Amino acid sequence: MEVYLEAMEEILRMESITKVYPNGIVANKNVDFSVRKGEIHAIVGENGAGKSTLMKILFGMEQPEEGEIKLKGETINISSPSAAIRYGIGMVHQHFMLVPSLTVAENLVMGIEPKRNNFFFDYKKAVQMTDEVSKKYNLSIDPKAVVDTLAVGKKQKIEILKALVRGAEILILDEPTAVLTPQETKELFEELINLKNQGFTIIFISHKLKEVKQITDRLTILRNGRSMGVHDTKNTSEQEISRLMVGRDVLLKVEKEPAKPGKTVLKTNQLSYYSDADTPVVKKIDMDIKTGQILGIAGVEGNGQGELVDLLTGMKKASGGHILIHGKETTELSVKEVRDMKVSHIPEDRMIYGVSGDGSIEENLISDRFDEKKYNIRLLMNVKKLTELAKQLVADYSIRCASEKQQVRMLSGGNIQKVVVAREFSSEPELIIANQPTRGIDVGSTEFIRKQLVKLRDKGTAVLLVSADLNEVLELSDSLMVMYEGEIVAYFQDASVVTEMELGLYMLGLKRMSEKELGGVMSG
Amino acid sequence: MGSLFDLIFSTTFGYSVLRVTTPILFATLGAMISIKAGVVNISMEGTMLTAALTGVVISGYTGSALAGLIAAVLIGMLLGLVLAYFALNLKTNIILAAIAINLMASGGTIFALFVISGDRGISSSINSQMLPRIIIPIIDRIPVLGGIFSNHNVLTYVSLLSVVLVYILLYKTPLGLRIRAVGENSHAAESVGISVRKVQYISLIMSGAFAGFGGAYMSMGYVSRFSTDMTAGRGFIALAAEALGMGRPLGVLLASLLFGAADALSTSLQRFRIPSEFVQMLPYLVTIIGLIIYAVRQSNATKRHKMEDRV
Numbered sequence: 001m002e003v004y005l006e007a008m009e010e011i012l013r014m015e016s017i018t019k020v021y022p023n024g025i026v027a028n029k030n031v032d033f034s035v036r037k038g039e040i041h042a043i044v045g046e047n048g049a050g051k052s053t054l055m056k057i058l059f060g061m062e063q064p065e066e067g068e069i070k071l072k073g074e075t076i077n078i079s080s081p082s083a084a085i086r087y088g089i090g091m092v093h094q095h096f097m098l099v100p101s102l103t104v105a106e107n108l109v110m111g112i113e114p115k116r117n118n119f120f121f122d123y124k125k126a127v128q129m130t131d132e133v134s135k136k137y138n139l140s141i142d143p144k145a146v147v148d149t150l151a152v153g154k155k156q157k158i159e160i161l162k163a164l165v166r167g168a169e170i171l172i173l174d175e176p177t178a179v180l181t182p183q184e185t186k187e188l189f190e191e192l193i194n195l196k197n198q199g200f201t202i203i204f205i206s207h208k209l210k211e212v213k214q215i216t217d218r219l220t221i222l223r224n225g226r227s228m229g230v231h232d233t234k235n236t237s238e239q240e241i242s243r244l245m246v247g248r249d250v251l252l253k254v255e256k257e258p259a260k261p262g263k264t265v266l267k268t269n270q271l272s273y274y275s276d277a278d279t280p281v282v283k284k285i286d287m288d289i290k291t292g293q294i295l296g297i298a299g300v301e302g303n304g305q306g307e308l309v310d311l312l313t314g315m316k317k318a319s320g321g322h323i324l325i326h327g328k329e330t331t332e333l334s335v336k337e338v339r340d341m342k343v344s345h346i347p348e349d350r351m352i353y354g355v356s357g358d359g360s361i362e363e364n365l366i367s368d369r370f371d372e373k374k375y376n377i378r379l380l381m382n383v384k385k386l387t388e389l390a391k392q393l394v395a396d397y398s399i400r401c402a403s404e405k406q407q408v409r410m411l412s413g414g415n416i417q418k419v420v421v422a423r424e425f426s427s428e429p430e431l432i433i434a435n436q437p438t439r440g441i442d443v444g445s446t447e448f449i450r451k452q453l454v455k456l457r458d459k460g461t462a463v464l465l466v467s468a469d470l471n472e473v474l475e476l477s478d479s480l481m482v483m484y485e486g487e488i489v490a491y492f493q494d495a496s497v498v499t500e501m502e503l504g505l506y507m508l509g510l511k512r513m514s515e516k517e518l519g520g521v522m523s524g
Numbered sequence: 525m526g527s528l529f530d531l532i533f534s535t536t537f538g539y540s541v542l543r544v545t546t547p548i549l550f551a552t553l554g555a556m557i558s559i560k561a562g563v564v565n566i567s568m569e570g571t572m573l574t575a576a577l578t579g580v581v582i583s584g585y586t587g588s589a590l591a592g593l594i595a596a597v598l599i600g601m602l603l604g605l606v607l608a609y610f611a612l613n614l615k616t617n618i619i620l621a622a623i624a625i626n627l628m629a630s631g632g633t634i635f636a637l638f639v640i641s642g643d644r645g646i647s648s649s650i651n652s653q654m655l656p657r658i659i660i661p662i663i664d665r666i667p668v669l670g671g672i673f674s675n676h677n678v679l680t681y682v683s684l685l686s687v688v689l690v691y692i693l694l695y696k697t698p699l700g701l702r703i704r705a706v707g708e709n710s711h712a713a714e715s716v717g718i719s720v721r722k723v724q725y726i727s728l729i730m731s732g733a734f735a736g737f738g739g740a741y742m743s744m745g746y747v748s749r750f751s752t753d754m755t756a757g758r759g760f761i762a763l764a765a766e767a768l769g770m771g772r773p774l775g776v777l778l779a780s781l782l783f784g785a786a787d788a789l790s791t792s793l794q795r796f797r798i799p800s801e802f803v804q805m806l807p808y809l810v811t812i813i814g815l816i817i818y819a820v821r822q823s824n825a826t827k828r829h830k831m832e833d834r835v
C-alpha cells in the first residue's frame with residue numbers, strides 16, 4: 001500500500017468501506033478511497049468491480065455496512081442524497097435526473113426554487129440564476145430551452161450545473177462519456193479542466209482508460225469490490241492499469257482442445273440496427289459461426305453488442321441486412337420461432353430476461369418446454385414428469401437450493417445464472433448466444449458455466465460469446481471479433497494469438513483493421 | 525329540428541350547462557392535480573358522494589350551510605389522506621385502494637344516512653341548508669349574458685375561479701413545479717432532495733378537497749338533499765375530462781364544459797322523442813372519439829419521426 005503524506009490537501013476520505021447487498025453480493029470490501037482538493041480522480045474497474053456502489057455510498061444512496069467517511073477531516077454521516085448535497089457533494093448520474101417537459105432553468109432550481117412575494121415561483125429569477133451560474137463556470141446553455149429538445153451533451157451540462165448551483169465542491173461523474181459523442185466528450189473535458197482550475201474536486205468513474213489517462217491526476221483501481229491501490233496517472237501506463245483492473249493472477253484457466261469447426265450455423269449479412277435516435281447502433285455486420293466453434297465478441301459495453309444479440313435472438317427487428325440460421329432466413333422471425341430452430345440465449349440481464357424472479361426454480365426451468373407434447377397429457381401438464389426433469393437439472397447443474405420449488409429470487413446470483421444456463425443448455429441447442437454469461441457471479445459458478453460452454457462446443461454446438469470480460473473472451477473463444485461503435489473493427493480467426501493489449505487498442509477505438517484484414521470475417 | 529337549435533341557443537340552456545358542469549369541473553381539477561403528481565386519484569366518485577352526505581348532515585345539524593360546506597371539504601381531504609396513506613405508506617396499489625373507497629362510499633353513505641336519520645335512500649327528514657345563489661350586479665342586467673352567468677350557486681363561481689387558482693398553483697408556485705417534476709420523473713425530484721412522498725400527499729389531499737367541493741355542490745346547490753349514488757359517475761367522467769383536456773387547466777375547463785353541455789342536453793332533449801339513454805351516451809362517445817384521434821395523431825408523429833431517422 002502506498003502512503004500519501006499530502007494530508008493537507010485531502011478533502012475527502014472513505015475508510016474501509018464494506019457493502020454487502022441483501023442478496024449476498026459483496027460490492028465493496030474494505031475499500032479505502034481518498035481525494036485531494038482540486039484534483040480529477042478516476043475510479044476505474046471492470047463492470048461489477050464496485051465503482052458505482054462506492055459512489056452511491058458517497059452520495060447517500062446506499063448505506064455501508066462498515067467504514068466511515070471523512071470530509072475535511074470530520075467524520076460525517078451521509079444518510080441521503082440531500083445530506084450529500086448539504087455536504088457539498090454533487091453527482092451527475094449516468095441516467096440523467098431531469099424532467100423532460102420542464103425548461104433548463106426549472107430543472108436547475110427544482111427543490112431550491114426562488115420565490116416572489118414569498119409564495120410565487122420566480123421564474124425570471126430562476127432564468128437569471130441559470131444564466132449566472134452557466135456564465136461563471138463557462139457552461140453555456142439556454143435557460144429557457146425545454147430539456148426534452150436538447151442533445152445529450154447539453155443535458156449533461158444541466159446536470160453539472162444542477163450540482164454547482166447547489167454549492168457542490170466535489171462532483172461525482174458516473175461514466176459521463178458513455179453517452180457522449182467524441183465532440184461532446186472533448187467539450188466536457190475542457191469544462192472539467194476549467195472546473196478543476198477553479199478549485200473543484202472531480203471524481204470521474206470510467207472504464208475507458210484512454211480518457212482516464214487524458215484527464216485525471218490520480219486514479220483508484222477497484223477489482224472485485226476491493227481497492228487495488230491509488231496511482232498517479234502520469235506514472236502509470238494503460239497496460240499497468242488494465243492489468244490491475246483485470247487481474248491476470250485470478251485468470252481462470254479452462255482446458256480445451258483445438259476447435260474443429262464444421263459447417264456454418266449462423267451467418268449475418270450487412271446486419272444493421274438504428275435506434276430511435278438517428279445514429280446506427282449496429283453497423284453492417286457480417287459474421288459467420290460454425291458448428292464446434294466459439295466466436296467471441298469483445299468490446300467495451302454499449303458498443304452495440306447488446307443490440308446485436310437482440311437482433312439475432314429476434315427480440316429486436318433489424319433495420320437492414322439479413323440473419324441466416326442453418327441457411328434459413330430468420331431476420332423477421334419471432335423469438336419463439338428463432339428458439340424453435342434450436343437456438344439458446346443467455347441474456348445479459350438475468351433478472352429481466354433470464355428468469356421470473358417470483359417463479360420457482362422448476363417453473364423457470366420448464367418455461368421453454370412445458371408446451372412440448374411429451375410433458376403434457378392432453379390438455380393438462382404432466383406435472384410429475386416436469387418435476388422429475390427439474391430435479392434432474394438441479395442435480396446436473398449443481399444448483400444450490402432447498403428444493404426445486406424454491407423461489408428463484410431467493411437464490412444467489414451465481415445460482416440464478418445456473419438456472420438460466422441449465423434451461424438453455426439442456427434443450428440440445430445447436431447455437432448458443434451467450435451475452436455476459438458470467439457477469440457478477442462467483443468464481444465457482446463462473447468456472448462451471450465456462451466449462452459447460454466448452455463441453456457443448458466439443459459436442460458440435462456453435463457458440464456466440466459476448467463479454468466485456470477480457471479474460472473470458474480470450475480464454476474461451478476460438479475466433480474473436482472486436483466491436484466498437486456498432487462495427488466489427490477487428491477479427492482474429494485464431495483467438496489464441498491475440499494479446500490483451502492488442503485487444504484493448506481495438507476496443508478503445510485506437511486501432512482498426514482494414515477492410516482487407518477484416519475480409520477474414522466472411523471467409524473464416 | 526328547428527326547436528332543437530332554439531333550445532341550444534337559449535339562455536336557459538347556457539345557464540344549465542354551467543349549472544351541471546360545476547361538479548364535473550371540481551372533480552376534474554382534483555383529478556388533474558393528482559395525475560400531475562403521478563398518483564391518479566380515481567376515488568373522486570366515492571369522495572364526492574361521501575362529501576355530499578356530510579354536507580347535508582352537518583348543515584342540517586348546525587343549521588349553517590357554510591359549516592356543511594367546510595365539513596364536506598374536510599371529509600374530502602380526509603379521504604384523500606386515507607388514499608395517500610394506503611398508497612404511499614402501506615404501498616397498496618392506488619387503483620385498488622381508490623376502488624375500495626368508491627365501494628365503501630356507495631354502501632357506507634346509505635348506511636350512515638339510515639343510522640343518522642332513519643331515512644332510506646333520500647335525506648328527506650334532514651332539514652339541510654342550501655348554499656346561496658349569487659346575483660352578479662352589472663352582468664345580471666345585460667341581456668343573454670345575465671341569463672347565462674348570473675344567479676348561479678356560489679360554488680359554480682368558485683369552480684370557475686378554481687381553474688385560475690389551479691393554473692397558478694401548478695405553473696406559478698414552487699409547489700406546482702415540484703408536483704409536475706414528481707409526476708414526470710420522481711427520481712429527478714428525489715435526487716435534488718424533494719420529498720416525493722410529501723408532494724404526493726399534498727396532491728392527493730388537494731384532490732380530495734376538490735371532490736369535497738363537488739360533493740357539497742351536489743347536495744347543497746344542484747339539489748337540496750342527499751340521495752343514493754347521486755353523483756352518478758361524475759367522479760369518473762372527471763377522469764375522462766382530464767384526459768380530454770390533456771391535463772392543461774384551460775383544456776380541462778373546456779372538456780368539463782363539453783361534458784356539462786352533453787349532460788344538459790340529455791336533460792333538455794327528454795321533451796323530444798329521443799331516448800334519454802342514447803343522449804346520455806353522447807359525452808362518453810365524444811371522449812372515446814377524442815382520445816382515439818389524439819392517440820392516432822401521437823403515434824403517427826412518432827412513426828414519422830422514426831422514418832425520418834432511418835433515412
